[in-house]
Amino acid sequence: MSFFSRNEKKYISRYWKEVKVGDFVQLRCNEIIPADILLLSSSDPDGLCHIETANLDGETNLKQRQVVRRFLELVKFDPLKFTSVIECEKPNNDLSRFQGYIVHKSGKKDGLFKENLLLRGCTIRNTEEVAGIVIYAGHETKALLNNNGPRYKRSKLERQMNADVLWCVLILLIMCLFSAIGHGLWVWQYAEKKKPIFDLPGPDGKYLSPVLASVYLFLTVIIVFQVMIPISLYVSIEIVKICQVYFIHQDKDLYDEETDSQLQCRALNITEDLGQVQFIFSDKTGTLTENKMVFRRCTVSGIEYSHDDNGELMIFFFYLTIEKDITPDPSLLEKVNECAKHLEVMRSHEQPLSHLSPELCDIFDFFIALTICNTVVVTAPNHRLTSGSNSSSSSSLATSKSMHRFGVLSSTSTDSTLLKLEEKLTYSAQMNNNGYSSQQGRTAVGSGPGEGELRYEAESPDEAALVYAARAYNCSLVGRLSDQVSVELPHLGTLSFEVLHTLGFDSVRKRMSVVVRHPLTDEINVYTKGADSVIMDLLLPCSSDDPWGKHQKKIQSKTQNYLNLYAVDGLRTLCIAKRVLSKEEYACWLKSHLEAESSIENREELLFQSALRIEKNLHLLGATGIEDRLQDGVPETIANLRKAGLQIWVLTGDKQETAVNIAYACKLLDHDEEIITLNAESPETCAVLLEQCLQCVESKFSNTTIDEAAGNMTVGFTPLYPPSSPVLSSLGLVIDGRTLAYALEPTLEDKFLALAKRCRSVLCCRSTPLQKSMVVKLVRDKLKAMTLAIGDGANDVSMIQVADVGVGISGQEGMQAVMASDFAIPRFRHLEKLLLVHGHWCYSRLANMVLYFFYKNAMFVALLFWYQFYCGFSGSSMVDQWYLIFFNLLFSSLPQLITGVLDKDVPAEVLITVPQLYKSGQNMEEYKPHMFWMNMIDAMYQSLVCFFIPYFTYYDSDVDIFSWGTPITTIALFTIMLHLAIETKTWTFLHWSSCIFSILLFFFVALVYNASCPVCHPPSNPYWTMERLMGDPMFYFTCIISPVVALLPRYSIFSHLQLGRQLSKLSPQNRTQLLTKLNVRRQTQSFADSFSPSLVSYASDCYKACNQSAPLPTSPQTSESLFQKHPKAEHTTDQTVAASPEGAVLYGENKLPSSASSLERSTGFHEVRHGTSEMESLPVGAAFPWSSAVDQADFSLLKWISSTPLFSRIGTVLQVSSSSLQNEPQDSMCVLGSSLHVDFKGLKEQSSNNLQDKMKGTPADYCKNDNSETTFL
């Protein structure tokens, strides 16, 4: 970067930080722009400067910037002669806007626009040298104003953890308060005169009063007990998260070969949120779909060309960049060739164009429009960086010409006489001289279209798709300058269109136009391309009287039909239209347009109005259908995510038909589903509609007849697929942008949410970025749900930022979404592994680690607390100060980190194949609020054991304080290691080595420390303590028994867990025998299969209790009492099966200990379902055979269930129940409920056919019924 020095009158190099507003700066090719600079001079003959904005928006295509108009005329820009005054708006963060004006010395004003501004952070490309004046510098640049700094998100788990940390603080304060009061009393018991010899006076010889002593002690024990507040937890969590992020990064399943990109974790602190997501908000384009637009179909003049070959090609050459390889439709190609031939003949004979048949004319215009009505930049791949020298080689000629040309163009004169033949000649001459465009064009054509010599860089992929499509019909874009477009046509050669104006695309107009002068006819044409809904309204109204008008009308209606067909196929539709302006019309419009352009205030609005004025009375040429291909694996991913209990909403800017079709294609909506479509014109109708739908849905859920409900819904409720069974199928909600705006009003949002909550999938079409974020915010705040937003484009940024977890797809639409996201994945399908596997792991690892941390700290601190009872609450500690410091830091930190990083509760394959396991994260099953207290109680129990076993062992002995404290430290270390070992689900050599290392480290440190010099560590002096202890058998005996006793409860629960799994792994033959036996007996006993709800809930409570990994000495009793209770319940419900509000199918598993024979076990399976009327009406007899049929089928199911550790907990219940059964009569029933999220599809397949018929419709319901209760017996 060179900075112009006024003193030395030349450019000198300077640091960026020295750039100030008003400095003149000169930049060369490939330099990065240091500030927001107004472009005053460029080496480019046309006063253009190409910049790459990848640093700002990630778009890699080159953008053009223009020298301020009046400075173009200068042959050489000299900063010393710059005397103008620049006025501009205050620094703001709007990258796409810049307004200002420059007042020249002569008093003339020129407007300044964003095309004149070079933004900081961009790179100069293709331009040898530019110069400009700094407008904004430093923090006032738009790039920096856009940088909001990093966003801090705190994960749900961390928020929950923070609440528990506060509890820890409270516990700490209680302990400190208790100690303080205790110490006060202890001091108080020794009267003033009778101070004992061990209660020391202060240095001044005076004793503290009991109150003062307790205040001091309170402060002292805060320091002693401060380990209770797990400061190290935060550090450990950070370390674990970094490692988790590392592993997610390294997963090669999340790597996309095609784009050579892998997952990026941009947020380091919310990995575990991935395991708790409940709602996914997805963008459609580029997220569910490839965003690789393929030109699939078109219709010109009402004739459809289907391009069937492209579909096939796509299947075979998916990984090729298919957008370039388009097989033209033969009939259309023929017509194009014919048309071109005609044209050539006409041109050579100087005939007017009107001799062409209207159809051919339309075809010709259609392709011209496809080619030029866009902002595509042409680059030759090898040309991109070296073009600067190329253009400068012919600069002398080009400069003079362009000067001349610009002189004409920039003149405010509207005189149409300026458009003369002479000018045209100049162009053609220039064409021949300009080596750049014509040369390039030739090579492109000569080497054939397939070789892709030319690359098109478009701002949106569908523009590029259209240009490639046109090229397939030999109508290729070969060059684009700011004022002219060169098109290579067959037979005709290169035609260059003078671009008079480009009216860019905006989302309000939904169209873009170019105003060109046609080189053949010299007419001024407006080519417009836009959404069909807007273009159709802007067409020239044609009277049905004259035949031409009739024909047009027919074409229009035909085209509209095809457009509808395209939309049904999920294609993006665009209409192409044209308008021929007379010179007078143009002159008139040009005048107003130029006024608008040069106005300084309100320019955008004026330009908008101006565009509206010219884009009317259009003549429809045709329409295109562009396919946005679904990404690989999207339907499967959505299905799996849905099985995992995730609700997927799609928020898209596309129109309703397209969105619905894509939704069907990716199985978001199912054809069995009822679709509620909300399209309202006003807030009132929207309110009515919502109310009706809600009522309808409510009534359906309460099982009233659907016909009636559907009858009520005349406005918007369209059951597309009438339900075949009385069982309620799932609902889908489709809502369009306008209705969504009404529904998001504060008065209606609750109703909308209530309705949307009921629906399996929600599809919001035509939604703006703001609406997207509002929807996400609504769900996040109102439902208190964990939300994930996934998108790829700039329009998803707000949504991504609002959601708890933002995922960006590093796809086609630039980097903005990725920049805003927490995680960036290459493909939508990667979301599956990211959530189901990594999310689950991260959550379960962190949750377990956090709980373990709380336990560990509490357990260790409690040891010190118990000691206070025996040292007069004086705050002394039996654990040496260095052990206190190192215990958390060194001795016990590594294993838990390893476990926190590497433990796998369920293998990845199982997590993928059984997505239901994800629900454990959603329901916070690993870390429920009460788990903290269970762990605290466990910690208290363990610390009591670890304290009092050594205490009583050494009671009334000559043990000294450290000879007693060191074994306690050792015991505590062993205990928490073994505790961790029980908690660890998978052991790798890292786990082993970390545990062994920690213990060895402790002994090593202790031995070295205790053997080091006796005066080095005042005031404690544990010299030779460890050495002596290790020669004492008592030390070993104490260190063995204490951890064993401390962990016996936890271990027995753990092993029961494991045993339950073993039980369900009995050989099928044995079990079948036992089961059939049991069933026969049961039937003869006219066994009742219904439970009172209270019992079931009681049972599930019991299950939950057993589910705790904390020691629960009460759980066997609980289940025992349950068993005692059950026979009573059985009796009472015996006769009321059919009337029972909850249809319940019972099937049991029983362990019948037999004294004589070996263990006679039988397993069974019991199912309770809520609220299905069908089950209510089923007679008991009908339900019962089913259960017995399941007997045969359930082994695989059970096996499968038990193969997943999560479900293995049921085994605990099983074991506990069977053990308690010993005292019960043989056939007594014991019931333990648990909520099992099981995909019963496997069950369905295996059950017998007749039952399948009976159960028709219900299995699907099973899959969704999260509340299905499974009871083991």
Place this chain on the structure above:
Amino acid sequence: MKNKTSSLPQEGEARPSRCPDNSAFKQQKLPAWKPQLTIAAVLSSFFLTGVFCLSVGVCLIMSANSVREIQIDYSDKCSDCSKLRENSSNWNKECHCSVNFMLKEDILGDVFMYYGLQNFYQNHRRYVISRSDAQLLGRNVNIQKSYCAPFTTYRNGTPMAPCGAIANSMFNDTIDLFYNLNSSVIQVPLLKTGNSWWTDKNVKFRNPKSYNLSSAFAGTARPPYWQKPVYLLDEEDERNNGYVNDDFIIWMRVSAFATFRNLYRRVRRIRQFADGLPAGNYTFHISYNFPVTKFKGRKHVILSTVVWSGGSNPFLGIAYVVSGTAATLTEDI
């Protein structure tokens, strides 16, 4: 995951730069052991634990039961003396009392004599640190910088030797044991050295170097509660005097609890005490110096033997038996 395999880079191909390594560690596929406990394993683990604990517990209980121990509380029996000691102005008055007891059985083996204190909070936080290890190593250090306060120096600046509350409060009763054999009174020979840890005696405690002990401690004064200076702790044995006095070293090893015992003497196994203490009548002659009434404390004198598993405390054995039983029962459940 339909395309999972196809999207993976083929082995041997030149991988794109950004593709993660296919190593077991990075893909989290390290060979792992998932503890799969079979019924047999679980049952046997409980069973073995139970059996182990039970057998260890029985051994421990048996060995603890083999310990002979006799404990005599003499804080009330010498009530006169304790009253005398309540008033600290009587510090230099001597007071003796004697306690008779009878051994019904012989105590065979090495017999250890302990003094026991109750309610003496030697583990009080400020008491525990009130010492200067450097001083006790015989180094001439500035004890003002140590934790000895307020027992550092006298008002006149004379440093205390040894300084600190622990040393100041040293147990200073002298207890002698007499064996009454047929009206003749034989003093039981007691060893007063070799009772402390070897490392304490030889590493942690050192007398200041000088030609004799009294000159080594010149310029220092005894702690306020002491009756005699530190170099007169044992006038008979030069190697048991000063800081390296065994009684002193043992006292300086602060106990873990408020109720504790410290080893005082060992019975020297000669003559009729070669096998231990024979049954018969014995008398403790106690020079009562240490006041305990202030803190409602008690003083004991304990005669005990020692086994490999420690003292007479059967708790550990009971704990093993109980937990062994619990483990075995858990297995049955």
